[in-house]
Amino acid sequence: xxxxxxxxxxxxxxxxxxxxxxxxxxxKDLTISIPxxxxxxxxxxxxxGKTTTIKMMMGLTLPTTGNILILGKSQTxxxxxxxxxxxxENPQFPPALTAQEVLAWTGRMMGMEGExxxxxxxxxxxxVRLNEVRHERIATFSKGMIQRLGIAQATLAKPALLILDxxxxxxxxxxxxxxxxxxxxxxxxxxxxxxxSHILSDVRALCDEVGLIVGGHLVKKGEIxxxxxxxxxxxxxxxxxxxxxxxxxxx
Amino acid sequence: MKSGKKIVxxxxxxxxxxxxxxxxxxxxQKITDLRKTYxxxxxPVFLPKAEALRLVSLDxxxxxxxxxxxxGALYFGSHYRQRGFRFxxxxxxxxxxxxxxxxxxxxxxxxxxxxxxxxxxxxxLKKGMRYFPDKWExxxxxxxxxxxxxxxxxxxxxxxxxxxxxPGRPPFVPSLxxxxxxxxxxxxxxxxxxxxxxxxxxxxxxKKEFALRxxxxxQIKYLQALVQAYRESFGAYPATLKDLQRRGLLNAPPxxxxxxxxxxxxxxxxxxxxxxxxxxxxxxxxxRWQKAN
Amino acid sequence: xxKILALSxxxxxxxxxSRVFYTLLFFAGLLVLSTVVLNQMTVGDPTKIxxxxxxxxxxxxxxxxxxxxxxxxxxxxxxxxxxYLILSKxxxxxxxxxxxxxxxxxxxxxxxxxxxxxxxxxLFLYSHTVKWSLLLSVGLTxxxxxxxxxxxxxxxxxxxxxxxxxxxxSVFVIGHTTTExxxxxxxxxxxxxxxxxxxxxxxxxxxxxxxxxxxxxxxxIPARHFIYxxxxxxxxxILILILTHLVFRRKDF
Numbered sequence: 001x002x003x004x005x006x007x008x009x010x011x012x013x014x015x016x017x018x019x020x021x022x023x024x025x026x027x028k029d030l031t032i033s034i035p036x037x038x039x040x041x042x043x044x045x046x047x048x049g050k051t052t053t054i055k056m057m058m059g060l061t062l063p064t065t066g067n068i069l070i071l072g073k074s075q076t077x078x079x080x081x082x083x084x085x086x087x088x089e090n091p092q093f094p095p096a097l098t099a100q101e102v103l104a105w106t107g108r109m110m111g112m113e114g115e116x117x118x119x120x121x122x123x124x125x126x127x128v129r130l131n132e133v134r135h136e137r138i139a140t141f142s143k144g145m146i147q148r149l150g151i152a153q154a155t156l157a158k159p160a161l162l163i164l165d166x167x168x169x170x171x172x173x174x175x176x177x178x179x180x181x182x183x184x185x186x187x188x189x190x191x192x193x194x195x196x197s198h199i200l201s202d203v204r205a206l207c208d209e210v211g212l213i214v215g216g217h218l219v220k221k222g223e224i225x226x227x228x229x230x231x232x233x234x235x236x237x238x239x240x241x242x243x244x245x246x247x248x249x250x251x
Numbered sequence: 252m253k254s255g256k257k258i259v260x261x262x263x264x265x266x267x268x269x270x271x272x273x274x275x276x277x278x279x280q281k282i283t284d285l286r287k288t289y290x291x292x293x294x295p296v297f298l299p300k301a302e303a304l305r306l307v308s309l310d311x312x313x314x315x316x317x318x319x320x321x322x323g324a325l326y327f328g329s330h331y332r333q334r335g336f337r338f339x340x341x342x343x344x345x346x347x348x349x350x351x352x353x354x355x356x357x358x359x360x361x362x363x364x365x366x367x368x369x370x371x372x373x374x375x376l377k378k379g380m381r382y383f384p385d386k387w388e389x390x391x392x393x394x395x396x397x398x399x400x401x402x403x404x405x406x407x408x409x410x411x412x413x414x415x416x417x418p419g420r421p422p423f424v425p426s427l428x429x430x431x432x433x434x435x436x437x438x439x440x441x442x443x444x445x446x447x448x449x450x451x452x453x454x455x456x457x458k459k460e461f462a463l464r465x466x467x468x469x470q471i472k473y474l475q476a477l478v479q480a481y482r483e484s485f486g487a488y489p490a491t492l493k494d495l496q497r498r499g500l501l502n503a504p505p506x507x508x509x510x511x512x513x514x515x516x517x518x519x520x521x522x523x524x525x526x527x528x529x530x531x532x533x534x535x536x537x538x539r540w541q542k543a544n
Numbered sequence: 545x546x547k548i549l550a551l552s553x554x555x556x557x558x559x560x561x562s563r564v565f566y567t568l569l570f571f572a573g574l575l576v577l578s579t580v581v582l583n584q585m586t587v588g589d590p591t592k593i594x595x596x597x598x599x600x601x602x603x604x605x606x607x608x609x610x611x612x613x614x615x616x617x618x619x620x621x622x623x624x625x626x627x628y629l630i631l632s633k634x635x636x637x638x639x640x641x642x643x644x645x646x647x648x649x650x651x652x653x654x655x656x657x658x659x660x661x662x663x664x665x666x667l668f669l670y671s672h673t674v675k676w677s678l679l680l681s682v683g684l685t686x687x688x689x690x691x692x693x694x695x696x697x698x699x700x701x702x703x704x705x706x707x708x709x710x711x712x713x714s715v716f717v718i719g720h721t722t723t724e725x726x727x728x729x730x731x732x733x734x735x736x737x738x739x740x741x742x743x744x745x746x747x748x749x750x751x752x753x754x755x756x757x758x759x760x761x762x763x764x765i766p767a768r769h770f771i772y773x774x775x776x777x778x779x780x781x782i783l784i785l786i787l788t789h790l791v792f793r794r795k796d797f
Contacts, residue, residue, distance in 0.1 A: 058632045060797040082634040092626035096561035097554060108550040109633040137561075153629070302728060309720035310754035311603075313761075314596040321585045321593075354761040357588025 001072050003161045003192045004034040004057070009066035011052050011216075026052040028216045030066070034194055034209075039187055041207035041224070042196040045247050049216040050196040051089060054165050057194075058086055071160055082110065085154035089165040089196075091146060095139035099130050099149050102138070103156060110157035124152040128178065143170040151179055155186060162186055164195035168202045180206060200228070200239040214247055298343045301350035308351070316352035319344055320362075327365045338367040345375055353382045359389065369400040387417035391424055394431070404435035412444050422448075422457055429464065434529050436521060438472045463508040467524055470505045474513060474522040477501055488520040547635050548643045555647020559613045560654075568612065569655070572605040576662055583670075591670050595760045598663035599681055605659070606652055606689045607716060611709040614648050614696045619705030627797060637793045641785060645697060652689055656682060677759050680770060684753040687777035691748055692716060694784040701792045718743060719750035748780055 009030040015022050027049040034040045044050050055061040057068055059075050073080035093102055103124060107117040125131045128148040138146065147170045154162060162183070168176045183193055183206060197203050203210060204224055212220040212227055220227045228242050299307075308315035323344040330336045345362040349355060359379030363372040373393050380389045394410035397403045408431035415425035425448040432441035442465060449461045474492070477500045481489045485498070492513060495501040504513055511526035514533060525532035559565055579597045583590040621627040621644070630640060660682050667675055695715050699708035722744045729740035753773050755765055 055628075055797060058628070060628060060631055062794065062796060078634045078636045078639075080634075081632060084632070086628070086632035088625050088628040088632070090625065091629060092620075092624050093629065094554065094558050094626065096558050101554065101557065105550055105554050106633070109547055109635065111634075302724065306721050306724045309717065310751055311596070311600045311756060313592075313757040314600045317586065317593045317596050320587075321582070324585060324587055352757060352761075354757070354763070355592070357586075357592070361587045 001069070002033045002035050003071050004032070004040075004194055005067075005069040006030055006032045006053075006057070007067045007069075009053065009056060009068060010064050011049075011056060011061065012064045025216050027056070027063075027213075030213070030216075030218050032211055032218065032221065034192055036192055037187060037190060038208045039183060039193040039206050040195070041203035041210040042194060042213065043198065043200070043203060043210055043243075044196075044213035045198060048213045050198075050213060051165055052216075053213070054088075054163060054194075054196060057163055058084070083160040085157065085159035085162045085191075087150045087154040087162075087164040087167055089169065091150040093138045093146060093149065096137060098135050098137055099125065099141075099152075100134040102149065103153055106153040106156050112157060120156060124156055127182070128152045144172055144175050147171050148175060148178070151182055155182060158189065158191075160191060162191055162193045162195070164193070166197055167195050168197065168199065176202070198243075200224075200243045204230070204239070212246065220246075298340065298347055301347055304347065305351055312351040313355075316348045316355050316358075319348040319351065320355070320358055323348065323358075323362065323365065338365075341366055342371045342375070346378075349375070349378060356383060356386075359383070360392075363392065363396075369396050372396055385418055387414040387420035387424060390414040390417070391420070394427075398431065404431045405437060408432040408435055408437065408440065408444075412440070415444060415448065422452070422454075426461075426464075429468070430527070430529055433468065433471075433527065436519075438468055438475065442468045442472070466508045467526075470507070471513065471522050471524065473505070474501075478515060478520060478522060482520075489515060490517065491515060492522075547633070548639050548646065551630065551635070551640065551643025552645075552647035552650060555617060555644050556651050556654075558617055559609075559648060559651040562613055562616060564612045564616060565609070565651075568605055568608050572601055572659065573662070575601045575605075576659065576666070579666065591667055592760060594663070594666055594670065595675070595678065596756070598659075598666070599678070599685070599756045599760075602656060602659045602663070602682065603685050603688075606656055606685070607692065607713075609652055609655060610648070610689060610693050610696055611712060613651065614693060615700075615705060615709045617648065618644060618697060618700045619708070622700050623705055631797070638789050641697060641789055641792060645693065645785065648693055649690055652693065653686060656686055656689070677762070677765075680765055681755050681759040683770065684755055684773045687773055688719075688748075688750050688753045691750075691777055691780050691784070694781045694788070698784050698788040698791070701788055701795060715747060716750070718747045720754070722747055722749055723751040752776065 009027055010025065011027045013024045013026055015024060030049075030053060032040075042050050042053070052061065056063045057070065057075055059078075059081065062076075068075040070080040071083045097105075100121065103121045104117065107113070107121060112120065122131075125134050128151060130145060130148060130152070133141070133145070138149070141149070147167070151164075151167065154164065164183075167179055167183070171179060180202075183195075187193060193206075195206075207224055209222060210220075210224045210227055211218055224230065228239070228246065230239070230242065304315055304319075305312050323341060326340060326344065327338070330338065345358055345366070348358050348362075352358075356379070359375055363375045363379075366372045366375065373396050376389050376393045376396075380386075380393075383389060390410045391414040394407045394414060397410060398407035408428050411424055411428035411431060414420055415428050425444050429441040429444045429448075432438070432444060445461050445465050445468065449458055449465065452458055452461070474495075477495050478489060481495060481498060481500055489495050489498075492501065492504050492515065496503070507513055507524055507526065509524070509526040511524050513522055513524055515521070516523050516530075517533075523530045523532075576598055579594040582597065583593045586593055621630070627640075631637070635643070660679060664674055664676075664678065667673075667678075692712055692715060696708065696712045699711045703711065722740075726740045726744045729736045753776070755769070758765055
């Protein structure tokens with residue numbers, strides 16, 4: 001079974017405007033299956049439903065209809081999350097804690113302990129270049145440092161599935177390169193990666209397959225070249241333009 | 252040179268800051284002085300009801316009582332030198348504090364001496380007696396107030412007697428109870444108190460003394476009855492015991508147990524002993540006349 | 545269980561490192577020390593005001609810790625993405641609630657223990673005895689604070705972070721006045737009577753957990769009172785946490 005299977009997923013929000021109830025479908029009829037070992041890019045403009053989908057996968061939001069199977073288990077079961085490494089968009093770590101404490105806590109929550117945990121924490125802090133600041137409070141961290149810490153905590157327990165929401169945001173070029181390398185290394189270790197982004201050039205460098213979501217609907221899925229009609233020498237600017245064109249067509 | 256300018260700049264700022272602080276202090280003092288001319292509101296202008304304060308104190312009524320008691324002490328302290336100050340709020344404050352925390356003994360004990368009128372003090376102490384039924388000090392203090400300020404021997408005796416029944420009271424309490432009863436002319440009560448104490452005490456010396464006192468009082472009671480009989484028979488009170496003897500009502504005066512003698516007080520026609528410390532025996536000249544007669 | 549403890553541990557760390565916590569601690573310390581000055585103004589037993597004010601300070605600052613620190617941590621969870629990094633771990637929502645609850649509770653109790661020691665020490669300086677019975681009052685107050693903490697979690701699951709602390713404060717005030725209100729309206733008929741009865745039975749009654757006055761006056765408290773108090777508190781806490789979970793498990797983030 002594929003590590004991530006989404007079937008007919010939908011999320012409806014009901015709002016009140018001037019006393020009238022109004023229903024908004026943030027996600028409608030989403031069906032995706034990500035094969036083992038793939039890096040899947042979930043693309044779409046702001047407000048398309050990417051984050052909502054990811055929140056449903058992580059059990060943070062309850063779907064209105066549909067199913068999500070993570071590593072064969074329903075997403076509502078906490079044990080499904082034992083195999084997931086998750087990084088939300090703009091992660092908020094407790095500012096009073098240190099990087100070391102956050103990673104140690106993450107490991108304990110994932111069932112790690114003792115020497116194994118200690119070694120893994122040390123290795124990751126070195127990998128994301130936070131070793132020198134491991135005992136500093138997160139309140140002193142820059143956005144890039146927080147993002148790197150986020151990647152570290154997501155990959156700490158060597159998960160079978162990585163779910164990342166805008167993992168490259170806030171990073172400088174060296175940071176982006178580091179994260180890209182980490183994701184590729186994860187894939188080589190047999191991890192499946194699902195990440196969302198709205199920057200086409202980042203996705204192109206990493207993904208085997210992409211899905212394009214617009215207005216809550218999955219409008220296209222497949223290899224990125226096919227989905228966006230790309231040629232080998234597209235510049236990032238022209239990629240963005242291609243992206244905008246497709247979105248406006250579909251919107 | 253640039254650093255020189257910076258120093259000057261900082262200096263100017265510093266001086267300006269001092270100036271502003273001085274201005275603030277000046278106005279502060281001005282208002283403080285002005286305030287002294289306003290009517291004072293440090294005294295309570297109104298007292299909340301105990302239930303209201305209890306509600307507001309959110310189960311910290313002990314603390315609320317403390318604060319009211321402090322207010323009472325401050326109220327007293329800030330005015331006690333003013334002659335003629337009426338302390339109209341004092342009883343209210345102390346009642347409020349003891350309503351909030353009835354087990355606050357210190358308020359009854361010390362507070363009673365801060366009240367301007369003796370009846371207020373007595374009221375407060377009586378309230379305390381309800382919550383501290385085993386404390387002899389409270390009724391004893393009430394008795395003292397009746398005696399010293401009101402010259403009411405009977406009430407004083409009554410409260411000293413109540414005190415004498417409490418555990419742990421010293422021997423002077425029942426002793427004074429009987430003396431005050433005697434002064435008030437309540438000989439039966441005086442005897443009762445002494446007999447009660449005689450029965451309960453284990454001290455031999457006290458037992459001996461009280462036995463003698465009981466004898467004395469019984470003799471006085473006997474003599475008093477004769478005085479009354481004389482009055483009824485002859486229409487006037489006898490002046491001396493010898494008058495009783497002359498009229499055949501008395502054979503010989505009984506031997507006063509403490510070595511003194513009995514006489515009839517011309518002011519109230521009561522038989523008294525010269526050994527009673529509360530009694531003023533007749534002058535020496537009268538004494539000889541008494542003895543001779 | 546391990547996961548609950550791991551979460552409670554970082555909750556404790558978050559609280560203890562908070563600047564608000566140290567500010568509260570400082571002012572509470574000042575208040576307790578002020579008892580040394582205040583007792584000069586009373587006549588009679590100097591230890592009474594130390595005990596009264598000490599116990600009141602302990603209660604007040606425990607409440608403030610719940611309102612500020614609790615609100616800071618839980619409020620942040622509910623309103624920002626900080627909870628994502630917790631709920632995305634293999635824990636269920638009940639474990640989250642328990643972990644946060646126990647973490648804040650341990651912070652609260654550590655604080656209360658420290659204050660108790662300070663108060664007992666100051667009393668010792670005056671009376672040369674250790675008044676252990678004060679700890680009975682602290683014990684029941686600890687139960688009261690645990691109930692309020694449970695209410696905080698409950699209100700935060702469906703109220704905004706600005707409203708929730710006020711609701712907890714309201715519960716505190718109602719809990720301490722409900723017995724009085726009931727007594728005041730006992731004789732009246734109709735609306736007032738019904739209202740006071742409703743308040744009395746719906747809201748917790750903190751009067752039964754308040755034995756400050758008795759302890760200060762050395763009135764002997766039977767062990768039963770203490771046991772009943774613990775039982776009362778536990779029953780309420782479990783009930784409120786269950787209700788919280790019922791709401792929280794369906795909450796969308």
